[in-house]
Amino acid sequence: MGHRCCGKHKVNRGLWSPEEDEKLLRYITTHGHPSWSSVPKFAGLQRCGKSCRLRWINYLRPDLKRGSFTAEEEQSIIDVHRILGNKWAQIAKHLPGRTDNEVKNFWNSCIKKKLLSQGLDPSTHNLMPSHKRSSVSSSSNIPKPSKKKSIMTNTKFDLSTTAFSITNINPHSSTKQNRVKSPNQTPVPSQTIIPINDTMSTLLDDENVIPNWSDVDVMAPIHEEAPMFSSDKAVVGDDDDDINMDILFNTPSSTFDNDFASIFSSAMSIDFNPMDDLGWTF
């Protein structure tokens, strides 16, 4: 079965030859790619446009970083994945010079196993039930991984990402690390309502800050249950008395500033420290 985009033409498949690479590289660098579908024709390639696009993005682009992922990059992937899930393209934007494909492959071949060996569910980043953990650790001889960094103390999100996590909203609640309960203790999900006060409503309704509620995603990574935001309250699935959640603003970073940070943190009753021009800490 051929590509829908190029089913009628005979096209090459599989690995790219150095000659094909050269043709594509030469064409893109001199002409750009106003339309990928026309690139193979003008570049003299028997490939479909989609294949050319992929080859350029994943291999030929001059700004690509080569080589192994650094420890910092690995930690960034874990941190952002905890918030975004399998949004590889979004995650890759946090790693200059890395492609979504590269990040995805690295996740599937390395990070996933590392998390499993730590007893963490790679899709939720939550601690797995004890029986699952033991089966994972006993069935693999993966080297002991380094301790997972604390989001509270070690994670810095660049303002340009417009994504950050908030933990420990309730000042009396436990830290994220302390939430790791004894293996036999299963957290009992419940709901916690966070009232949104007037300041908060005004702030979030302000077009200059966040266009509308649909631009706010809230995730509670500790629990399976997805939280929801309504027009006047946040509902977060959680256990007992503490609240841990991540909030992702899908809005341009230019709309964020220190005033916003200060109002937001006060409205949400959280410790929220503007750090410098580059990021905030929690």
Add this chain to the structure above:
DNA sequence: AATGGAGCCAACCGCCATGGC
């Protein structure tokens, strides 16, 4: 040296969103 399994990664597939007509 041969072989089979595991891991890695480049490339493909199929779905979805968007924009133009």
Add this chain to the structure above:
DNA sequence: GGCCATGGCGGTTGGCTCCAT
């Protein structure tokens, strides 16, 4: 509104390499 072309993305696969036996 419907159709089509195109681009973007996440999941999957096939083939190559490495390593243990």
